[in-house]
Amino acid sequence: MEIETLGAEESAALVSLLDDPSPVVRRGLLARFTQLGLAAAPVLQATARGPNRALASHAAWYLAELKFIDPVAEFRDFIRSLNYELETGALLLARTVTPELDAGACLTQLDQIAARCGELIVEPSSAREKCRVINRVLFHEWGFRGNVEHYTDPRNSFLDQVLARRTGIPLSLSIVYLLVAGRLGLELAPVGLPGHFIVGCFSDDLPFFVDPFDRGLFRDPDEIFELLRAKKIQPKLSDLAPTPVREVLCRNCRNLVNHYTASGEPARARLFAQFVEEFEAAYEKHAKSP
Numbered sequence: 001m002e003i004e005t006l007g008a009e010e011s012a013a014l015v016s017l018l019d020d021p022s023p024v025v026r027r028g029l030l031a032r033f034t035q036l037g038l039a040a041a042p043v044l045q046a047t048a049r050g051p052n053r054a055l056a057s058h059a060a061w062y063l064a065e066l067k068f069i070d071p072v073a074e075f076r077d078f079i080r081s082l083n084y085e086l087e088t089g090a091l092l093l094a095r096t097v098t099p100e101l102d103a104g105a106c107l108t109q110l111d112q113i114a115a116r117c118g119e120l121i122v123e124p125s126s127a128r129e130k131c132r133v134i135n136r137v138l139f140h141e142w143g144f145r146g147n148v149e150h151y152t153d154p155r156n157s158f159l160d161q162v163l164a165r166r167t168g169i170p171l172s173l174s175i176v177y178l179l180v181a182g183r184l185g186l187e188l189a190p191v192g193l194p195g196h197f198i199v200g201c202f203s204d205d206l207p208f209f210v211d212p213f214d215r216g217l218f219r220d221p222d223e224i225f226e227l228l229r230a231k232k233i234q235p236k237l238s239d240l241a242p243t244p245v246r247e248v249l250c251r252n253c254r255n256l257v258n259h260y261t262a263s264g265e266p267a268r269a270r271l272f273a274q275f276v277e278e279f280e281a282a283y284e285k286h287a288k289s290p
Contacts, residue, residue, distance in 0.1 A: 111183065
């Protein structure tokens with residue numbers, strides 16, 4: 001059987017597509033890299049080590065997907081890259097525990113949810129109206145919900161498990177909400193409140209917020225402040241600001257430290273504590289750079 005090789009021209013063409021956000025392109029690249037097998041590894045590895053950090057991050061994702069590297073080491077490299085993209089980061093994080101994770105299936109499910117939302121959206125629609133459609137599809141048709149019964153189950157924090165089980169905690173459900181909204185061209189932002197996590201829309205004249213853990217309940221700033229006061233937290237206006245992707249993923253790791261500790265799995269708790277330290281060290285290094 002003849003082994004395929006990867007020529008310079010095709011190699012350059014494939015590398016140029018690595019950061020394409022289209023799920024169709026991503027699946028096509030995965031199919032081609034899978035067909036090439038180990039012949040694709042040197043090109044991806046060279047790109048992952050290269051100076052273009054955007055391409056490096058995406059090359060690393062494909063290497064992990066193709067199982068050419070250690071998923072724990074790959075997530076560490078992603079953290080150190082300082083080039084954080086939510087979907088890639090969430091999948092790489094999940095792969096540290098489930099190396100055999102089928103990222104293509106996760107992407108397909110997100111595509112299907114977004115496609116269903118697209119069928120129901122009648123343009124012109126406001127951002128709030130589009131969020132109402134997402135709420136209907138996610139929480140009524142697909143049955144996503146907050147896992148109040150087993151809140152500290154670590155599976156609630158991994159994107160693949162949340163999609164498979166359709167239940168999660170505020171942060172992970174917010175990630176699903178954001179990834180679906182992004183596929184619809186809807187600009188939403190993660191908002192990490194003290195002790196809670198929601199989604200914010202800042203594109204309308206008046207910002208509004210969606211609580212995916214509460215089946216997409218809409219909240220205005222005053223209602224959020226009341227929610228925080230009820231938890232004995234003195235709210236600040238800065239609590240409503242968008243949260244950087246770096247902090248979303250770092251907070252995800254902090255949650256897993258707590259949840260693995262609660263479930264009696266200290267080794268995994270230590271692993272995610274190390275990831276938290278990596279995020280903090282990378283940020284500190286970046287903040288000090290000129």
